Amino acid sequence: MTAPAGLFRTLVLDIGAPLALFYGLRGAGTGDTTALLVSAVPPAVTVVVTAWRARRADALAVAVVAGTVLGAVAALLGGGPRELLARGAWFTAPAGLWTLATLLRRQPLTYEVTRTFLVHRATIMDRLWDTDRSFRAAWRSITICWGVAALADSALRLVMAYTLPVAVVPALDTALTIVTIVVLQLPTHLLLRRSGHWHSLFGPSA
Template sequence: MTTSGNRGGASGLQTLLVDVAAPLALFYALHAAGVDDLTALVMAGAPPAIKTVVSLARGCRVEPVALAVFVAMTVGTLASLITGDPRELLMRNALLSLPFGVWTLASLWLRRPLTFRVTQTLFPHRADLMDELWESDPRFRRAWRSVTVMWGGVLLLDCALRVLMAATLPVPAVPALDTALTLVTLVAMQVPTHVFLYRSGSWHLLFGRRRAPSMKESVA
């Protein structure tokens, strides 16, 4: 089902607020109030967990990424409660980076790589054009496979960095640094991603100010 641009933007803003901003603000508010690190981390995970549970209860479609975050949070919370070590809970984002990195690289053997599918989800009005270019342009396919290798490798490196931060840095410093690492990685990776698409000669078709007509539109 196609999603409109306004709806997609609203959904992205909601995800940013509930899954990123709210847990971070809640953790540091609780920490400032004198709540211990483990309790503050567990309670800070409540907003995205509640959102996922409510969506499931309502029978709404839950995005795979959101479900993966919920599973990682649950596993991390259980492990930390058993051991009493808040660092176990800080490892939860590494639990996401590792399988996503492996999944991204493994998708190279699928009909379409994961990065291609994710981009189609983000830009549904360009999905048909992307499929047409994939079928007709070998350079386009090579570009997306290169992008996939790059993102898979970065996700594995991201996992190692998160484990290192969780194991060595003061617990109160990790949530902010963890969030900063996510945002910096997402922004920085746009540059090489666009470079690969520019070199394939198809960036302007997908993201230029004026989108070229698709094959179906041309025939019509």
């Protein structure tokens, strides 16, 4: 799947569909818990289908499904809609920990993900990784930023889930996702520019 196709899928299935289902069902008179349960289906299905096509399920995919299932079980056992609203935190917390844990591997998660999307730059990325210490250090620092941000994101989602009106949290969750991704572009680009290799990956010639 190309990067634009992946972005389109994320916007439609992982962001647009859950919001449309939740607010559409709620507007039709459906209870908050039922609306949240139904709105959790598209992202979970996307993860399952992606894992099936790849013939493997990575840790982040498992975290998404586990968070959805645990939230649903907690809600159905009487916990109410707020447990479902907190499922985002159950995903971002493990995601943050996993991201930081990949610092112990030869190549951290942010490097691997970026290399997957920049297929036409994979060769130069591999060469720079093998030969340039500042390039490796930049990606490790980027990974720390993304991991810490995911943990902070998780804490904020828990606060929103248990303190704000149920009706506003799904929209705020989505806004938080977008803001977090956009804000994290700043340290990512600054660290790559400092390493001297930003143009090698994202410049006009790339």
